[in-house]
Amino acid sequence: MGKNIILIGFMGCGKSSIGIRLSYRLRMTVLDTDKLIERQNRMSVSEIFDRFGEEEFRGMETKCLERLLQEPEAQIIAVGGGLPLRERNRELLRQLGTIVYLRVTPATVCQRLSGDATRPLLQGADPEGKVRRLMAERAGIYESAADFAVDVDGKEMDEIRDELLEKLYETGWQPVCPIPAGGELQA
16 A cells, blocks of 8 residues: 555546556556546436435545555545545545645636536536635645645646656655556556
């Protein structure tokens, strides 16, 4: 345990995209807690919210983290934007590994998610206002949960990945398998 890299942050910050890029560089499996929950329940996050409500979904997130603690393999774990809100989840994340907060501005989130009807928390009137309010509520939680943060606005995905790796190594994190000279796994 402890070798996992956990990516947290608001929806649209790039957790899944950065996770994939990290997985190629580090030769680690990447998984997304929302996707795991969708597979286990055979329905989308939106359907889970509609059918069972947010509180039930948050409980599913906690159970997902508890199962991940049993996994022997180090992984890159991208978590849903609301997952760190529960104190229990933050405790589980700390046990799982190094937590990286991908920090993004509301303007970037609104630009990236405009027209995305799959995000249950952005449905209804004034999605931009909702993004700003939710981000203001969550920023302190993300900051306190993370081992470090990487600002993502105005950067290319590979630039974000490289900055994240640099900070990760500064914390003393070591890759599970050595990375050959030249960096990435060749296809």
